[in-house]
Amino acid sequence: MAYLFAPADATTVPVDGSDDVFPVNRIFCIGKNYADHVREMGSDPASTPPCIFMKPANCLKVGDGDLAYPSATTDLHYEGELVVALAAGGKDLNRAAIEAAIFGYACGLDMTRRDVQGDLKERRLPWDMGKSFDDCAAISAIRPKDACGSPADTHLKLSVNDAVRQNDTTAKMIWPAIDALVHLSTLIELKAGDLLYTGTPEGVGAVVRGDRIDLEIENVGSLSVTLK
Numbered sequence: 001m002a003y004l005f006a007p008a009d010a011t012t013v014p015v016d017g018s019d020d021v022f023p024v025n026r027i028f029c030i031g032k033n034y035a036d037h038v039r040e041m042g043s044d045p046a047s048t049p050p051c052i053f054m055k056p057a058n059c060l061k062v063g064d065g066d067l068a069y070p071s072a073t074t075d076l077h078y079e080g081e082l083v084v085a086l087a088a089g090g091k092d093l094n095r096a097a098i099e100a101a102i103f104g105y106a107c108g109l110d111m112t113r114r115d116v117q118g119d120l121k122e123r124r125l126p127w128d129m130g131k132s133f134d135d136c137a138a139i140s141a142i143r144p145k146d147a148c149g150s151p152a153d154t155h156l157k158l159s160v161n162d163a164v165r166q167n168d169t170t171a172k173m174i175w176p177a178i179d180a181l182v183h184l185s186t187l188i189e190l191k192a193g194d195l196l197y198t199g200t201p202e203g204v205g206a207v208v209r210g211d212r213i214d215l216e217i218e219n220v221g222s223l224s225v226t227l228k
């Protein structure tokens, strides 16, 4: 038996302070995980529990540099997010097992074709094409958890062309990362290499070609991309 064609290369993310790389398995994302962002999107935080969606691992842009402006949108939004990286998995995990499975944390951008997403929402259809496209997610190097301080209570700051747009604490998550992963492990079997984008605070907005997005998460790292 032979492959019909060469399989795609695994997507890998550098590990901060090491020559190792982290092979990505799947990308999970939490929507509506900060109350102020839920409000800015026109929903009621009390009535809309966080939702989980996915992005293809081969659409991940790794590290600083250019990010492709996608087709089929005139309203591309940034969402700055804390990312959790797992080095082990399992089903129905408790908090201790999730904590043991976490390898580290990174800075991430959940890029969104807001106009496409809005149209799909209005028609009560899945959001996929609003959230999944080439370069639909970006990630910094992953920092091992022991070097990250307390990611559940750290500061996230995102600027576009040096103007601060998002400036908040990860302590405001409705579902803290560990609780979200406990829940996710009841829905699917988590695997080593899975990433979780933990949702974005308020201040999302549109970017155009040429804009530079800088994301910093205290004790976790930084990411800088330019839309092409």
Ligand code: MN
Binding pocket: 029, 030, 031, 079, 081, 110, 197, 199, 200
């Ligand atoms: Mn998001």
